[in-house]
Amino acid sequence: MPAQVLLQANPPADPSQLPDLISQLKVEISHKGFLSAEERDAIQHFRRAADYIAAAMIFLKSNTLIERPVVHDDIKPRLLGHWGTCPGLVIVYAHLNRLIRKTGQSALYIVGPGHGAPAILSCLWLENSLATFWPKYTRDRAGLHNLITGFSFPGGFPSHINAETPGSIHEGGELGYALSVSFGAVMDKPDLVVVCVVGDGEAETGPTATAWHGYKYIDPAESGAVIPIVHVNGFKISERTIYGTMDDKELTALFTGYGYQVRFVEDLENIDDDVAASLEWALDEIHKIQKAARSGNPLVKPRWPVLIMRTPKGWTGVKTLHGEYIEGSFRSHQVPLPEAKTDKEELELLNKWLGSYKPEELFGKDCVPSDKVLSIIPKVDDLKLGQKKEAYAAYTPLDVPEWIPSGVVKGTQQSCMKTVGSFLKEVIKANPSSFRIFSPDELVSNKLDAVLEDKDSGRNFQWDIESRNRGGRVIEILSEHTCQGMLQGYTLTGRTGLFPSYEAFLGIVHTMMVQYSKFVKMAHETSWRQPCGSLNYLETSTWARQEHNGFSHQNPSFIGAVLDLKPTAARVYLPPDANCFLSTVAHCLRAKDYVNLMVGSKQPTPVWLSPEEADKHCIAxxxxxxxxxxxxxxxxxxxxxxxxxxxxxxxxxxxxxxxxxxxxxxxxxxxxxxxxxxxxxxxxxxxxxxxxxxxxxxxxxxxxxxxxxxxxxxxxxxxxxxxxxxxxxxxxxxxxxxxxxxxxxxxxxxxxxxxxxxxxxxxxxxxxxxxxxxxxxxxxxxxxxxxxxxxxxxxxxxxxxxxxxxxxx
Structure with missing residues (x-):
């Protein structure tokens, strides 16, 4: 059993002993020699190739393989991109390739620091996933030239990961959501593992802080798992990160308190052995938890793995400039050599930096990567991180029951939400593994509690003995951000969800919804991303019927947020009665690629139209x-x-x-x-x-x-x-x-x-x-x-x- 596990299972009685135990732990988990020399060499070749391409993407508009010294005219007129996080993202990508090739594990890679696009795009080019979806980026000289020169240039890839990036289901331009998206993605995907890198800057956000609890809503019998990797490189744009100032004792206490098994990855001299051993350990721990649950003997409050990876910001890049540290400081966050196009000293440093990767050893004739570089890439296309169908072609339409038999009598007074709740109960029965409700603890208040009547399809809260391992379809967590992130991950990997909320507080996820709609817009503009289910919001507890709540609970502004979206994505419905609401919900659950907002009352109101009349009214x-x-x-x-x-x-x-x-x-x-x-x-x-x-x-x-x-x-x-x-x-x-x-x-x-x-x-x-x-x-x-x-x-x-x-x- 790893020392971290022993430490958390048997913490010292005297907290002052913790630093000594952590020092022993570091010695015990030294994994020098874990990899064979051949594996280590191959991984390092892959890393060098990816790091070189990532750096070249930020700077070069010509001479992309530096077959001669770089001159000022080879530099792009505008230098855009973020170098600092790239080397760490490449390390994880390289080792995921090795792990997938070794085990056949189905995996997605979600990157919180979405501004690390150069790292991901370079790895995608090396594994030939770019060319699969974008023929202009072939794995040869022409394709590499197009990638490097087109990055952050009109007509090329943007500086952030987005829907144009194969394998992506999340753009990290707005930080804080990668972890919740990851948990949503693995729900009802029992064979899927999502490896999620959370930057230490992103870790400072409120949404991330809550999302650490996401595994408490993951039933290991029915769902996959997330391997979170906290990338602690110490700096944000121009300041230290909070996690960067925390020592191992503090981070161990924090994540142990969250309920994780903590493992540090920080042996820089043997980083590849350390990462390889740590990822294998994490996957083994996941399989143990899943095996117990799937054999009918689930662990009570299982401790899932988390990796804390410490590497210098901008590692392998420029060390110093003008007497100031670059590598290992905030100065490497974006463009380490911002004046390379005009400054002689910076140009010389760029030549030295790019040359340090020895690209002539990495790329052969016509710029095809060497056999060593390619040797760790999965051979099967569907196992490659850039070609997982879960990320672009996994949509399963819901079996939506006919709603008219669920209609209510015209002329009576009925609650729209109570009527809809009964219908959603039938939707759950018809779709036991492709529909979920994500709610910020308001289902009962919003009178949708019919979906909770069957415990086996009610709440899914694994730390609650009443709902543990029952296959519940409802995720209730008092964080709108976490609900939104999980819904996004669940939707973009092919399923359909519903987000009911108090009207006044749906605006909390306004910017998340906008970012999602931007992702969907760009997805529409690709030729290879297939449709996915719509993002469905059900807004109730409205300002007009507040019961005990007052002015603070009166805010219909989310309607305006949806109206501001691209018209092709936005849909806003205000059904006037229970039958119209049934018709609208059934329609929205069948719809694809929209942001659907449905606004209605939870209080009894007149039913103006019969089911048949309501159907015609809603169609019109x-x-x-x-x-x-x-x-x-x-x-x-x-x-x-x-x-x-x-x-x-x-x-x-x-x-x-x-x-x-x-x-x-x-x-x-x-x-x-x-x-x-x-x-x-x-x-x-x-x-x-x-x-x-x-x-x-x-x-x-x-x-x-x-x-x-x-x-x-x-x-x-x-x-x-x-x-x-x-x-x-x-x-x-x-x-x-x-x-x-x-x-x-x-x-x-x-x-x-x-x-x-x-x-x-x-x-x-x-x-x-x-x-x-x-x-x-x-x-x-x-x-x-x-x-x-x-x-x-x-x-x-x-x-x-x-x-x-x-x-x-």
Whole structure:
């Protein structure tokens, strides 16, 4: 048993003894001679080749094999890239190749320091994965020239790993998410191991700090495993890292507390033996844990391995420049020789640096890598890290049950979320290994708890004896970032997930969602990445029905975040009732490559449409609701439009009120469930043609929108439609507190009374009969609003019958 394991299983009674024990541990795990001389030589050749290519990619626009001394004209006009992390990433890549070739292990490599693209691209070129997907990067002189000269150059690869990079399912441009993505990727992939490098700068982020707990949601009987490698090179862009200032005792205590078996990889003189032995140890520990679980005798709280790899930042690069350290300092983070194109001293150092790799020994005729370099690369293409189908062609469509039999009775009051929860329970049954729910501890509060009724498909929390080893489909962890990262990893490796959340806090993952959509956009622009499931958000506990929560829980801004995405990716749905929500969820679970946002209420609200009517309504994206309109909506004076569950109720209530108070007013009621139809023709794949827009909203009559989100979002969406001076919009005004449902509507001018006054004023412009009494009726309606508000603040509740379903005679 390795000394680390013994140390964690039997910690010293006196903490002061820990440093001595760690020193003994280092001696015990010295693995000089672990590799054969032939293996070591081959790995070092691979590393030299990859490091050379990575460095050359940052600097050279010609003379890519330095067959003559590099001159200023060989240097790119703009030097872009990040060298500091590259040597460490190459070490791991080289040893993964050896391990895969030796064991046949199926693996993905996820890189937290995504700015280390030169390292990954160089390794992909050496294993011939680039040429598999990008024919211009053949493994010969022409292909290498294209790679080196095109890097961070118009038309070439960018400086960060992205969807154009074979084998990638994560871009590390925004740090903090690699580890959670890795845990999501191995779920329901029992034979897959993800090796995840977490940079010590990235390790300072909150999302990474929480993601260390991710293995506590990995059932070793049904899922694969993650080997985290914390790459401690000590520096960020211009400052020491926190982990870089921590000694081995502190790091051991930290990761032991997280629940890991810790192993240090820091023998620089024998780094290849150390890495090789450590990776084999980690894989052996994983197999022990999995074997126990899969044989019916799972370990209680198994300790998964983590490697702490210490190497100098910018290792094998420039040592010093102008009297300052480069290697082993923050100065190697990006471009170690920033003035190489104009400065003689820096040019000389670049020649010395690139020449130190002896490329003439690494590349043979026509620049084909030597046999030694190639000898550690897996022979089977599907085992190569750049050609794993899990990363680009693994999508399995869900078996989504027919939802209409799950529909509820028209005319009753039902919770959209309770209805959807029952449907999701059936989705889980039909897809026991390809669907998961990732939720920040809000399923019960959001009334989706039907999915928890069956313990064998409920929660999957391995440190809880009630849910351990039951194959649960629900991951509940109170970290939106971790839920998002796991969902991304799960989705991009071919499965489908759902992220339900309180409306107010979904914005926590705003930038993560945007980064994901950028990845998907670039994936669309490749010819080889196949579709994957959509990223599905279910937003509820909305501002309009807050129960005990107040102003802090009132924020519909995530809608705007999705609206800002590329139109080909963005979908926003606001189904008005339970049946429409069922139709929408079923559609989104079948959809591919989108970011789907579904917004709805968890409180009981009227079911306006039968299942069959709801299906037609959702297919259309919007429709005229004849039952609430005057003369079925024919020849209206004004069009009242609801977008969202609670605000649509207020539209219906306003229509009923107007029917009594202003019988001369001809009202058409429209409901919009697919927000994207409102954009001008051609702006979005779902946008209505102008003729269809006029059929719904007329070409010249006043329109009032009662919108669930911020009004400016709708204004932006409508911009480009004709004759918008007839449009008025109300929505969330950033007003609220812990108050009643009607008072929330009153405060934000989305109440039935505000809608009615907008309708009267609009109708007065086109209907003389309405105009005669318009001022008097507007005053009276707002008087009713004031009386209701006085009642609320006197009695602490809405007037009786406020939310009864309106009746139209």
């Amino acid at each position: 994206g919007a429709s005229i609701w004849k039952f609430a309109s005057v003369d079925d909506g024919v020849n209206p004076d004004v069009v009242l439009t609801g977008i969202g569950v609670e605000v649509t109720f207020e539209v219906i209530a306003a229509a009923a009120l107007l029917r009594k108070l202003v019988p001369a007013l001809r009202v058409r009621v429209v409901n919009v469930t697919d927000l994207m139809i409102l954009g001008p023709e051609g702006s979005h794949p779902h946008a209505l043609r102008d003729t269809d827009w006029d059929a719904l909203f007329t070409s010249d009559k006043p329109i009032h929108f009662n919108y669930h989100g911020y009004p400016h979002e709708l204004k932006g969406l409508l911009f480009g439609r004709k004759n918008l001076d007839r449009v008025s919009i109300e929505g969330y005004r950033e007003e609220g507190t812990t108050t009643s449902a009607l008072d929330m509507m009153l405060q934000n001018h989305t109440s039935r009374y505000h809608i009615a006054t907008a309708a009267i004023r609009g109708g007065a412009k086109v209907n003389p009969k309405v105009a005669v009494d318009a001022h008097e009726m507007v005053s009276y309606v707002m008087h009713l609003a004031q009386k209701d508000r006085e009642y609320i603040y006197t009695n602490g509740a809405d007037p009786e019958g406020t939310f009864d379903t309106p009746i139209f005679n």
